[in-house]
Amino acid sequence: MLTIFRGFLIALVLFPSFGAFASSTESERGLNQNLLWNQKKQEAPFVRRGVSTSSFAGPLIYQSGDLSFPLLQALVFDPAANCYSLVVQRGTDGLELVNLWRARAGFYSSGNGPYLELANLESLKTITTLNGTRFIFAEVGDGAWHCVSIHDLQGNYLMIDYRPNGLVARLRDSFGRTATPVYSNQRLVALTQVWSTSAGEQIKTVAVSSE
């Protein structure tokens, strides 16, 4: 019970900073957008049109099969319970705090929610989903364990650089696309995306509001 309560506390502490919904600016105005990583090479990495923003609780989301991972979310470890916690989203069920309990020496697996598996590689942690997508977490400047790299079995990858304060500095993916968050008072206010299409290099900045 204590652990569950602690999990909720963690979620409450972390969620407010991710309560921002994507909105559009300039030519994209009027379109529903999410800062959801899409796997179409010709499109901007973090904008997907036509999906209600309200179905996502925060910006910078990576989708892996039927699971979504808020990239700004940190992996939390509870030493008392020897349990890792991670926020994921499954379908439209809303965000879910998944607890990963020790399965055997060096490994943790989810006791609730979707099946995830964490391998403790000392200075790195990897979380693997059932479809083989691997998330690598490292302790970054703010002392929290953040996702630094994601790769799937198809060879796609996404790499995430971090600022000293733990905010995402830049995202790059296997298509050569980049996304650079813009912050104001440590809150994400915009995302500048660069990607290539047959028409040439595209640069677009999408504002992110917290309305």
Added chain:
Amino acid sequence: MSITNAMQPETRAVGRELSVQPSPLATGAILQSRYRIVRQLGKGGMGAVYEAVDQRLDATVALKETFSVDERLRRQFEQEARLLAQLNHPALPRVSDYFTEDQRAFLVMQFIEGVDLAEIIAKQPGPFPRNQVVAWADQLLDALIFLHSRERQIIHRDIKPHNLKLTHNGTIALLDFGLAKTQTEDRSSNDSSICGYTRRYAPLEQIQDQGTTPQSDIYALGATLYHLLTGVKPTDAVIREAALVNSMTDPLRPANEVHAAVGPELALILCRAMAQNPSDRYANAKEFREALAQLGRSRDQAGVEVTAVHEEKPIARHERTRSTDAFDSYSILKPEEPAMFSSQSGNRSNLVVMGILFLVLSGLIAALYSYNHLNDSATSSQTRVTSQHATISSPSQDKLKLNSTTTPLNPAPESAANVVKTPGQNIAEAPAKVQTPFRFDNAKPNSPPASAVSSPAKANVPNMRLPRTDFKDNDPAPSVSNLPAFGQREAVTERQVLRTPDGTQVVKFSDGSTRVFRPGEKSPAAGGSPQ
């Protein structure tokens, strides 16, 4: 007295009202003036199993009671008991006696200590190690060959994780012959056999009561292996059939799609074993076993090939052994260990060579350090040795390059950018540090050396750190020189480089920022300019 046709949550009894559940036997009850009941081990709709002591032989036995009200089934039970008593196979429990008492029929069987695989799955969900499952499959197929090839062919008809017991010596036993039947000429006997099945593991023909053949056991074993290898229960054969009839894709996903470590070859074998049409499956258990054995042989051959390549080109060796996923040895989901750490006899010599190499390298590093230290002491001059390449020959003519870099004992502040520095460690006080290409166990600030830390992750990987050969010498290690400026900041230094098994480098800089580099990445595009 209740009539039931539910054996387990997913189990159905087929046929008419065949069974009646009597009250359980009490502990201490003595049957046949010989068997003293110790406890009930399990109970289903079709029977119950007790642990008992054979007081005559002073041995623990298992008593399997079959619930049956049908006299014909009782007779069949006697026939089956006689048949099973003739079986002698290491993966099958021996049947030593049978009897009826108070209208209750019992089979006396060898008591096999251990835990069934369903129990293990329940406690620890997820896939089992592939090599382990293949080894179990080999034992089980040997048992099936034995059963199927008898003059009076025996079909188990309920192979599933619940009926597989892992013994204390690591072997697997196939239990629950209550459902086993002989293939007799009288087909009507089949229809009214003491039958049952578990839908997730049962073939379509069994669910539809169209008669079972050895191919039915092959399907059930394939489904069981699928579950063990992927950690996911196979799709019900009826659901699969419904999809296929409606021209939809088979909902049973290939095992390697569910869990990549299974590999396409093994997934294909499972796919054939679990074909909906019995004629599309392996013709017999022997063929199934040979397919799995071929998988093993091809792996061995790959190992030989790898070794041959290793003598000429060590890097290629490592790349080959990690052909699918570099994380294989670090995950439950990827339980296979790389060939270089395999305990197979064919690779033991590699381990010895690696061990010798490790010792030689350690000695060389220590000697290098001592030499520099003594040299500094003697001359009181600052020494700077950069990018020394020491070539070490192993007994197998294997050459590994150690990219050794020493730093000055008292470096000038402006040279700090080239020093691997940990917080709290004054550069001026830092001893000469040798940076090897394998920085995966890079020490955390103020933490004991990685080699001294008892890591849980090491339980599944060899507790030794060998030079990683998957980094080519020309791999550009990220450094200040190729680090794009973050805004207007002053130059930052690398503080820690973490390398993932697939070669991705996570570089932590002295200003607290973290950047990620792919292997071979030379000049990453400039990042944004964070405020």
